[in-house]
Amino acid sequence: MDKIPDNRAWWLVLPVFLLVAFSALIPLMTVVNYSVQDIFGPGQAYYVGTEWFKEVLTDERLQASLIRQFAFSGAVLLIQIPLGIGVALMMPKSGIKGSLCLILVAIPLLIPWNVVGTIWQIFARGDIGLFGWAINEIGIDYNYTGDTVDAWLTVLLMDVWHWTPLVALLCYSGLRAIPEAFYQAAEIDRASKWAVFRYIQLPRLKSVLIIAVLLRFMDSFMIYIEPFVLTGGGPGSSTTFLSQTLTTMAIGQFDLGRAAAFSLIYFLIVLLISWLFFTAITHADKEK
Amino acid sequence: MRQTGFKNIGIVVYILLLLTPVYWLLNMSFKTNREILGGLTLWPQNFTFDNYAVIFTDPSWYNGYLNSMAYVSINVVITLLVALPAAYAFSRYKFLGDKHLFFWLLSNRMAPPAVFLLPFFQLYSSIGLFDTHIAVALAHCLFNVPLAVWILEGFMKGVPREYDEMAYIDGYSFPRFFIKVFLPMIRSGIGVTAFFAFMFSWVELLLARTLTSVDAQPIGAIMTRTIGASGIDWGVLAAAGVLTIIPGLLVIWFVRNHVTKGFALGRV
Numbered sequence: 001m002d003k004i005p006d007n008r009a010w011w012l013v014l015p016v017f018l019l020v021a022f023s024a025l026i027p028l029m030t031v032v033n034y035s036v037q038d039i040f041g042p043g044q045a046y047y048v049g050t051e052w053f054k055e056v057l058t059d060e061r062l063q064a065s066l067i068r069q070f071a072f073s074g075a076v077l078l079i080q081i082p083l084g085i086g087v088a089l090m091m092p093k094s095g096i097k098g099s100l101c102l103i104l105v106a107i108p109l110l111i112p113w114n115v116v117g118t119i120w121q122i123f124a125r126g127d128i129g130l131f132g133w134a135i136n137e138i139g140i141d142y143n144y145t146g147d148t149v150d151a152w153l154t155v156l157l158m159d160v161w162h163w164t165p166l167v168a169l170l171c172y173s174g175l176r177a178i179p180e181a182f183y184q185a186a187e188i189d190r191a192s193k194w195a196v197f198r199y200i201q202l203p204r205l206k207s208v209l210i211i212a213v214l215l216r217f218m219d220s221f222m223i224y225i226e227p228f229v230l231t232g233g234g235p236g237s238s239t240t241f242l243s244q245t246l247t248t249m250a251i252g253q254f255d256l257g258r259a260a261a262f263s264l265i266y267f268l269i270v271l272l273i274s275w276l277f278f279t280a281i282t283h284a285d286k287e288k
Numbered sequence: 289m290r291q292t293g294f295k296n297i298g299i300v301v302y303i304l305l306l307l308t309p310v311y312w313l314l315n316m317s318f319k320t321n322r323e324i325l326g327g328l329t330l331w332p333q334n335f336t337f338d339n340y341a342v343i344f345t346d347p348s349w350y351n352g353y354l355n356s357m358a359y360v361s362i363n364v365v366i367t368l369l370v371a372l373p374a375a376y377a378f379s380r381y382k383f384l385g386d387k388h389l390f391f392w393l394l395s396n397r398m399a400p401p402a403v404f405l406l407p408f409f410q411l412y413s414s415i416g417l418f419d420t421h422i423a424v425a426l427a428h429c430l431f432n433v434p435l436a437v438w439i440l441e442g443f444m445k446g447v448p449r450e451y452d453e454m455a456y457i458d459g460y461s462f463p464r465f466f467i468k469v470f471l472p473m474i475r476s477g478i479g480v481t482a483f484f485a486f487m488f489s490w491v492e493l494l495l496a497r498t499l500t501s502v503d504a505q506p507i508g509a510i511m512t513r514t515i516g517a518s519g520i521d522w523g524v525l526a527a528a529g530v531l532t533i534i535p536g537l538l539v540i541w542f543v544r545n546h547v548t549k550g551f552a553l554g555r556v
Binding site for chain 2: 225
């Protein structure tokens with residue numbers, strides 16, 4: 001649809017602009033302000049320029065946390081996107097069964113994040129949790145509070161459980177939008193199941209898959225409450241991701257300058273990667 | 289035929305795996321702590337409502353639910369009020385800086401809440417809103433408003449502009465057209481947007497916990513109270529968890545027919 005050029009439309013956008021400016025711009029400016037100062041107390045602040053940024057970028061604890069974060073987000077995308085597509089393909093197309101499936105699949109998304117942590121904290125315990133108990137019963141030594149690998153896998157499994165439904169529902173809505181005529185044409189051509197998926201369904205899922213990848217990347221990159229409740233970031237700091245490192249720094253140690261510099265770098269990384277991904281996709285589109 | 293059989297089995301297995309952890313929570317909420325810690329039982333042997341009774345009779349518990357409901361409702365109302373006109377502007381008009389503005393809005397959806405934790409705390413403390421429902425509701429606008437504009441814009445694009453033009457020819461003013469003609473046409477979009485605003489505000493805890501201390505404390509923060517000197521009160525913790533899932537289930541039932549389009553942000 002062609003849009004009409006009309007600058008008076010700004011009046012309609014103004015409320016949103018003011019609200020978001022209030023709740024995003026002011027806090028962001030505060031962060032920028034902190035990041036270039038060393039603050040000892042009220043009225044005792046010194047301008048330190050880019051000192052904090054240099055310190056943050058060379059801080060080994062933060063680098064380790066950043067690497068963990070990338071590994072986690074990468075694993076999340078690699079597992080959840082294919083699994084989500086698979087689930088969407090299996091869901092019934094319509095009717096009461098379709099609605100019921102939809103709601104059941106959506107359940108993990110409706111649970112407060114701290115409760116998600118609590119559910120898995122209980123479920124994965126060796127003594128009172130079904131999952132932990134079953135794993136131990138079949139002879140595998142499993143203890144997510146003591147073992148680094150177990151803790152990591154449990155956090156990953158929890159996230160797969162929690163967020164694959166989002167990918168599945170996105171893909172499901174994409175699949176429902178494919179006209180029936182496409183499938184009929186494929187049938188006349190005697191196309192195989194794989195060909196139907198590869199040449200009809202997958203291309204048509206592209207726009208929802210872009211959204212799914214972006215959302216899953218962004219949200220997994222800012223994960224905090226769930227692993228915090230489940231493992232508390234441990235054992236050691238094996239499941240301490242960026243948000244938790246930042247929160248500890250800002251609220252726990254009240255290390256304002258360093259936390260602010262870290263915040264800005266953190267935010268920029270998310271923006272940069274999302275932008276790169278988006279540009280790469282749209283660019284590839286144009287070349288076709 | 290065989291294909292459909294496999295598919296059905298696959299989806300049933302997936303849903304069963306999905307629901308097992310939730311069942312385990314439900315199962316525990318009907319057990320006594322003695323039974324929970326005594327050994328693994330697949331269903332409650334001594335079925336009890338005691339854990340729920342604790343929550344429903346203690347104001348410091350059920351106030352947590354009321355607080356959460358309060359700020360979530362305020363958030364949904366604010367989000368819809370500001371996002372509806374903005375989404376209309378984005379879907380119909382080209383204006384100075386529209387693309388930049390849209391991307392800037394979305395960039396706030398990308399901002400890790402942890403980044404805003406401290407400044408929010410100081411901002412709301414300095415204007416005397418700390419520990420109020422409105423503070424949490426405003427803070428949650430940070431990610432809900434961009435999302436709402438995004439979803440609504442997708443739905444509004446689906447309404448042909450001829451409707452707008454026809455209404456003006458019939459002598460409708462803009463506000464009257466918008467409320468009487470346009471909004472009823474995107475009812476389902478509004479419902480789905482409200483659902484998403486509800487959902488993301490309901491599940492968020494980091495900001496909600498930081499901006500409150502007593503009067504507006506969300507249920508998620510109160511749940512940590514079950515960890516006492518004598519260990520964790522697992523039964524009550526499980527019951528409190530089960531009760532946080534119910535509102536979401538009720539709300540999704542109302543929008544079930546349109547929710548898939550919402551999950552695709554109105555983009556299919």
